[in-house]
Amino acid sequence: MRELTWRPLVPADAKASADLLNAIETVDRIGENYTEEDTLQELIDPYADLERASLAAFDGEALVGYVKVRHKAEAEAVHRVFLDGGVHPAYRRRGIGTALVDAGVAAAEVVHARHHPALRLVVDVHKAEHIAGVPELVRSRGFAPVRYFQRMEHALSEVTGVAVPGLRIEGWTAAADEEFRAVRNDAYRDFWGAAPMPADQWRNKIVNQTFQPEVSFLARDGGTAVGVLVTMSWAADTAATGVRDAHFMVIGTAREHRRRGVASALLGHALATAAGLGYDRASLSVDSADPAGASGIFAKAGFVPKHRYVRWAREV
Known part of the structure; x- marks a missing residue:
């Protein structure tokens, strides 16, 4: 060698x-x-x-x-x-x-x-x-294991939207992009290991070539933005597998508005939209100890576990 x-x-x-x-x-x-x-x-x-x-x-x-x-x-x-x-x-x-x-x-x-x-x-x-x-x-x-995350998937053969009275779902626009980021940061404040995402990181990690604006939504209660869902999809994955996957990269509800059906409404709307646009599957990753209880919401929406990730950590 x-x-x-x-x-x-x-x-x-x-x-x-x-x-x-x-x-x-x-x-x-x-x-x-x-x-x-x-x-x-x-x-x-x-x-x-x-x-x-x-x-x-x-x-x-x-x-x-x-x-x-x-x-x-x-x-x-x-x-x-x-x-x-x-x-x-x-x-x-x-x-x-x-x-x-x-x-x-x-x-x-x-x-x-x-x-x-x-x-x-x-x-x-x-x-x-x-x-x-x-x-x-x-x-x-x-390093030692400190956390577990589950990738979950949903086949998009049959899906229906979820309506929540008083809640309005809006699609992404460039004008609303900063509001999307702000809701994400508020929703993730108490998520393990998460930190506020600055604008430059948002542009690099979220609003890039994999971002799917047509399957990304903001939920409003009146005029207040209370939840967000952002979808990404990788052309290389589709080319390699023949499966067009809508990956829900960001799903969050503002803390003051949790347990009112916001996440379920966003999921239902996004699943129905993705299916209508010809995606074959939806996927996401969930923290096993998510404080918002998201794993149960995702299972109820029809997502099933695929494989598990381990977060290893070492204090230096």
């Missing part, structure tokens, strides 16, 4: 990153496929400091492993940074993953010191439970 070359990631690595992630998908089967545009969006994330907080391993021109760390714009008491990475299946069990995780933790300390030095630092890793070798690797580097 040739000696690997190690350096930070740069936006020009988008094509190589997509190639690596698609090779990983052929083995890990988590349902994530990528285009170059998708990976570029991640590489230009304003909260991913590639120069200080990323490392990539290359075999010649081929990217065979990487790690990058994303810090929080805002944090209280605890600054939870997110460590993401992967190794090409043909290069696993050679120590590359261990080196990358160690580099990621060190990088987390660097960006933490720059942005939230007075707070406690916790490094999070989020991976599907079934991926071989991940538990052994992260446990060996001091």
Whole structure:
């Protein structure tokens, strides 16, 4: 084996990153496929400091492993940074993953010191439970499981909307985009690990090339925005599987308006709309200990569990 070359990631690595992630998908089967545009969006994330907080391993021109760390714009008491990475299946069990995780933790300390030095630092890793070798690797580097998330899916063969008296459902418009973000931030204030999403992060993570405005809605009670649902869909997934999936990336109800049917109304409306637009399936991810009790709402709406993710954490 040739000696690997190690350096930070740069936006020009988008094509190589997509190639690596698609090779990983052929083995890990988590349902994530990528285009170059998708990976570029991640590489230009304003909260991913590639120069200080990323490392990539290359075999010649081929990217065979990487790690990058994303810090929080805002944090209280605890600054939870997110460590993401992967190794090409043909290069696993050679120590590359261990080196990358160690580099990621060190990088987390660097960006933490720059942005939230007075707070406690916790490094999070989020991976599907079934991926071989991940538990052994992260446990060996001091991580422990702290939370579980469930991917749930809904076939869109037969769906009907849900009407709630007094509630009006509006579609996304550019003029209302800031209101969508504000409701999301209010709804997620007490969600574990969540933080307010600044406008630049919203543009990068939500209103990008995967955003589906025709299946994204705001719920109003009178003139007050009380709930939000944002849908995304990945062209690479559709091309790879033949299944057009409407992924409900953001679902939230303002805290003062919970348990009044807002989320159920948004779900019903979004499911019916997606079905009418020719989507084959809807999907979402739910925290196992969601304070809003969302897992029960989703099951009632017809979503069924697909696979589970583990959130691993290490306090540094």
